[in-house]
Amino acid sequence: MQSLLRPLVLALAALTGLVAPATPLINAADREVLALNxxxxxxxxxxxxxxxxxxxxxxxxxxxxxxxxxxxxxxxxxxxxxxxxxxxxxxxxxPxxxxxxxxxxxxxxxxxxxxxxxxxxxxxxxxxxxxxxxxxxxxxxxxxxxxxxxxxxxxxxxxxxxxxxxxxxxxxxxxxxxxxxxxxxxxxxxxxxxxxxxxxxRDVRLLETPATAIRDFALRLQPGADRRVRGFVQLDGPGQPVTVEIPELKIAVAATADAAGRATFEFALTGAELWSPESPRLYAVTLTAGADRLTDRVGFRTIETRGADILLNGKSTFLRGISLHEENPLRGGRATTPADARQLLGWAQELGCNYVRLAHYPHNEHMARVADELGILLWAEVPVYWTIHWDNADTYANAENQLTELITRDRNRASVIIWSMANETPISPARTVFLKKLVAHTRALDPTRLISAAMERHSPADDPSTSIVEDELAEVTDLVSFNQYIGWYVGMPDDCAKAKWIINYNKPVIVSEFGADALQGLHGDRRARFTEEFQADLYAQTLTMLEKIPQLRGMTPWILCDFRSPRRHLPNIQDGWNRKGLIGENGTRKMAFGVLQEYYARKAAAYAKP
Missing domain, CATH: 2.60.120.260 (Galactose-binding domain-like)
Structure with a gap:
């Protein structure tokens, strides 16, 4: 049924600007009849x-x-x-x-x-x-x-x-x-x-549905002042009446699904409080189609850019972020539970973050749902990482499918504001074609969120102090995002003071990575690598340097917590861990945690002013 529906569903995309691909049943936890964990x-x-x-x-x-x-x-x-x-x-x-x-x-x-x-x-x-x-x-x-x-x-x-x-x-x-x-x-x-x-x-469940099931839905607030919600409900079965209700707002709308099983909706969001980090308001939404009934908690907000500004619900915002791997450093291994998500995102909020980059792959569905509740904006990405086989058609199909499954799962989460296509991919014609196809595919699936990728900087051979961000991919993304490691992989922290930036895009700039390794508890001179003092000094000098970029509208330093990596071999320092975390594997905050926390407090105060 799913494969037969897909061509018809794609043909109907123009009705709402949204595409509902063939996909697993949405909101599986609401349908569980037997947990197989x-x-x-x-x-x-x-x-x-x-x-x-x-x-x-x-x-x-x-x-x-x-x-x-x-x-x-x-x-x-x-x-x-x-x-x-x-x-x-x-x-x-x-799991x-x-x-x-x-x-x-x-x-x-x-x-x-x-x-x-x-x-x-x-x-x-x-x-x-x-x-x-x-x-x-x-x-x-x-x-x-x-x-x-x-x-x-x-x-x-x-x-x-x-x-x-x-x-x-x-x-x-x-x-x-x-x-x-x-x-x-x-x-x-x-x-x-x-x-x-x-x-x-991740969780394994046995689900049960009536003969005709609600397979997918999307409800999104459209940009603009009139507060209109557009969306669809996709059935796995023949067309029949479908209702969408938000009881708290006294909203109830109905439509009849067509032969492809799709019902489209548009209605005014009267009397609603918009979702934001300051007020993460969620509303119970009930979908009904015949004998099938599905509930979810949905927040409504808009995200767009205007020149170099990022506008959340029409208001300029600065993304005070941190990068995050899906690991529980205290227990070790994958973060698998809602409690894991609350711990990690709670540490990010303690840092002063309103935003987190979920690197370098789709994280557990728990992460976006907990972020909805806590009021944390998210960057979500797929593992198109470093040196993908750009000319391989099967590799592209794999990447596109993973992106489709991620977007479909999380597109009703208000917290998710950015879909990212890739991380640190060397520029080449084949790579750019590959990533531009992913961008076009993403816009077809979800035209209401921002698109980015973690790009790279480079310097002229005769002028290492000048950093240039120039990438054909940036012409089709909403944000200019890049990783940079001046002071760690390039020179020393004092080189930040001499840095000059050339970024010729009138778009918001997000610095998606910077940082330095530090073993928690190792102290010494600020010029001694792997000490907490070195990392803290690099953060202080990097933040001052980045403030010189006029389009700067956010950052996600690398990274909240130390994480395991088989590339990191230095005995008694790394021992199989990437030590760029602001929190050590034992949960203890390093000195740089306080440096970034203080900077974010100033940023939050500055953007809170009318």
């Missing part, structure tokens, strides 16, 4: 013995597979040879990464098989069921009761499979092959500066 039995399979035979022929491609761990078999007789057994194998927590749960798997990159058994009785006659995965890094092959449901590629976005008519009342066997091996043509590619956490890293 918890302990799963696992088999670590570095040679993929459970997937292919010794001639590399896949077991699941056979008409009647006799081998393959997905069959979850037991010997029928003592004489039968079966060389695996989930029941007596180890187990891991889901969770395997690297941080077992020391033997810290650097492991290959296949792990997960198996969960469960019982299920439908709640309603004629109901449909879906297995929904919040994310699995990087490839996931999914099997139910020995039959393959399908495959998903991409480590950070949701996917699901319909299993209506395929479930048994008792003893269902759900097997997932997860492989996190890095590949040159993948997104991201083989070289990253973050940990390649493998596993079922």
């Amino acid at each position: 918890g302990r799963w039995h696992v088999i670590v399979d570095p040679y993929d013995n459970g997937y292919v035979n010794y001639r590399l022929q896949r077991f699941d491609e056979a008409t009647k597979p006799s081998g393959g761990y997905f069959l979850d078999r037991k010997p029928a007789t003592p004489a039968e040879l079966i060389e695996y057994d989930f029941d007596t194998s180890a187990s891991l927590n889901v 969770g990464d395997w690297n941080s749960q077992d020391d033997k798997l810290l650097y492991y990159e290959s296949t792990v098989w997960y198996r969960k058994r469960f019982d299920y009785t439908p709640r309603a006659a004629g109901a449909r069921q879906f297995l929904h995965f919040g994310g699995a890094n990087y490839e996931a092959d999914v099997y139910l009761n020995g039959a393959k449901l399908g495959r998903h590629v991409g480590g950070f976005t949701p996917f699901e499979f319909e299993v209506t008519g395929k479930l048994k009342p008792t003893g269902n066997s759900l097997v997932v092959r997860v492989n996190n091996a890095r590949r040159p043509e993948a997104v991201p590619t083989v070289n990253t500066d973050w940990w390649n956490y493998g596993g079922l890293t």
Whole structure:
């Protein structure tokens, strides 16, 4: 049904300026009938013995597979040879990464098989069921009761499979092959500066819907003074009446979905308080289509640019930000829970942030939902990172699909204001074509948010003190965002005082990264690398330098917390950690935390003035 709907849905985009692609069911948590989290039995399979035979022929491609761990078999007789057994194998927590749960798997990159058994009785006659995965890094092959449901590629976005008519009342066997091996043509590619956490890293749920389900929706306040909301509801099933209600505002509108299952809406947002960091107002929204009913909490706000200004609800704002990886530094491993999101975003608010860059991949859905509640603006991005295979059509399709899944999941989150296409990608004609296609695709999916990418600076060979930001991609983005490391990778902090900037764009400038490594608790001279004094001095001098850029409207220094990276080898200093965090792996604030906190307090006061 989804694939049949997609051409029709795309053809109707002009009605609202929004596109609803084929996608997993939106707001999965509201539909959960059975949580499949918890302990799963696992088999670590570095040679993929459970997937292919010794001639590399896949077991699941056979008409009647006799081998393959997905069959979850037991010997029928003592004489039968079966060389695996989930029941007596180890187990891991889901959601969770395997690297941080077992020391033997810290650097492991290959296949792990997960198996969960469960019982299920439908709640309603004629109901449909879906297995929904919040994310699995990087490839996931999914099997139910020995039959393959399908495959998903991409480590950070949701996917699901319909299993209506395929479930048994008792003893269902759900097997997932997860492989996190890095590949040159993948997104991201083989070289990253973050940990390649493998596993079922996000929630796994069994969902139930009526025969016709609300698959997707979008409601967004349009820029302008008349406070008009436009949107759609996309059904997975035949057209029928659809209603959208916001009870607190006494709003109730109805429309009939067309043959493609889409109903479009436009209405006045009368009496509403707009969402902002100062007042993160959310409203309960109820969608009804026949027997299906879906609820969500939605904030309404506008975001746009005018010259070098960023306007939130029509008011100029400065984005006081910090970059963030999806890790819990205190526990280690992927951040997997709403409590993890509250901890990390709470630290950002303590720093004085109204804005966070979610680097370098889509973070858990919890992050955007908690940011909605706390009032934190977000930059969200996909892992088009460094040296992607720009001429590979499959690589582009992979990147576009991950971007589509991210936008579809989070486009009703008021906190998300920026979609980012890439990070630190060397300029070339092929790269620029690749990224411009992503920009065009993003504008078709969501014309109401800003688009950016973390670009780079360069200096003339004969003038290292001059920094130039010039990139053809900046001509089609809403923001000019770039990473710079003057004082760490380029010269020393004192060189910031001599820096000159050439940025010939009348657009808001966001400095998406700067920083320096410091081991928490290591003290010394401000010129001694890896000391807290060095990092604090670099922050102080960098902030003064960046204030000279007239279009400067925000920044996300690198980074809130120390995070694991296999690129960082210096003994007794890094030990497998990137130490650019303002908070150490033990949760202790470094000196630079206070430097940035004081700067943000001044910025907040300046922009609060009428």
